[in-house]
Amino acid sequence: MRKVMYNQFGDESVLEVVEQAVPSIQNDQLLIRVKAVSINPLDWKVYGGDMKLMSGTGFPKSVGIDFSGSVDQVGSAVSRFKTGDAVIGVLDVFKGGALADYIVVKETDIAPKPANLSFEQAAALPLTGLSALQIIDQLAAVGPNQDVLINGASGGVGLFAVQLAKKRGARVTAVVSTQGVAEVTKWGADNVVDYTRQPIRSLAQRFDAVIDLSTRLSFTDARPLMKSRAVFVSTLPSPLTLLYSAINNLFSGQKLKVLIVKPTVDGLNTLAHLAEHDLQIVLNKTYSLANIREAYRESRRGKVMGKSVIVLD
Structure with missing residues (x-):
């Protein structure tokens, strides 16, 4: 599978798409096939080295905090989700890792995707x-x-x-x-x-x-x-x-x-409920994984209306 990684702090040039094995899950975990990942200013603050006290200085590191996708595998201790469910979620805000074809999460990291939203729109919602x-x-x-x-x-x-x-x-x-x-x-x-x-x-x-x-x-x-x-x-x-x-x-x-963001399941469910009714979601632009550096470079320049997301084919 593909995953975005970096081995030193810096600008967008440090970001690389690498090949890795699909991760395995434990009994209390789920494997998510990622569909789209949101771009956030916190991403470039972390890979730029501005948040070292929170993110640590060990390498390699990965990118991407919030995402949408579908459940690919379910651990035996998981009760709230089943294979095929569409979900939204948030990973550790200082460690990231969502920019990959597959990610491992726990039930507390995700919530059902609002049925009225596309995967691209839903990825813009969590963080x-x-x-x-x-x-x-x-x-x-x-x-x-x-x-x-x-x-x-x-x-x-x-x-x-x-x-x-x-x-x-x-x-x-x-x-x-x-x-x-x-x-x-x-x-x-x-x-x-x-x-x-x-x-x-x-x-x-x-x-x-x-x-x-x-x-x-x-x-x-x-x-x-x-x-x-x-x-x-x-x-x-x-x-x-x-x-x-x-x-x-x-x-x-x-x-x-x-603000120090503290993701919760209750918060994710509240957002999903709001989005199913009258919460507007505005997508500025979508990018492919191949254009990861351009995506972050353009977002860092600012003047973005709403949200931009990266779509994984």
Whole structure:
């Protein structure tokens, strides 16, 4: 089978498609035939060496966090799935490994694929959807009549964060480039700020939650935009940010929360339920495994509306 691996940290040139044997499973595991894998910014932060404290420094390493596929083999202790079931899932966010023809998972890593979604659409759902759920429901604790600012709202997490915040009854201001204005309006944003025409720091409004998905807005720069007891959510889990968060939150009414994604079966099932009803999923582009370097190179450049996925033939 094919699998994407790398033997040193670096840019997309370190990624290689190698041949390996199809892995065997234990009694509590399943073998998944992978159909599609989502592209996430966390991927290139890991293979670029930015997350060494979380990912470790041993090689070889593999790529790909969330996926869709079908169950190929089932261990004798597995009860929730059978051969042929279509599923979505998430692997360890710092170890990856989904970019392969076959992967081994446990029942706790997967959920049934929403029947109304293609495998390509379904692969775009797990990691960014779980991130948005964690941000909106736990870190920012968004509720009715709150004012929420989402910076970088047109990307993968923003796609779901805007929709979920609206479902919780908030008033959403989305900050995007000119290219993203129409999209986030379709997703339900109440107000849209084109940062190429209006600097975010010039906004007069104050918010109950400021969510930075761009990783370009610091907590210090965001504080003038926040109400006295507001929350700022960062998606950049560096050791320095985590330390600053712990110290700041002891003394300030304006809280800094940092996203560290914690995939759960309940979260995956919640996403699947939402997707079967009215959660929009927007695919930017699909790539073949042969174009893996191009796929990550283009995604890293930014300006992606929604999600891009890699399709395994």
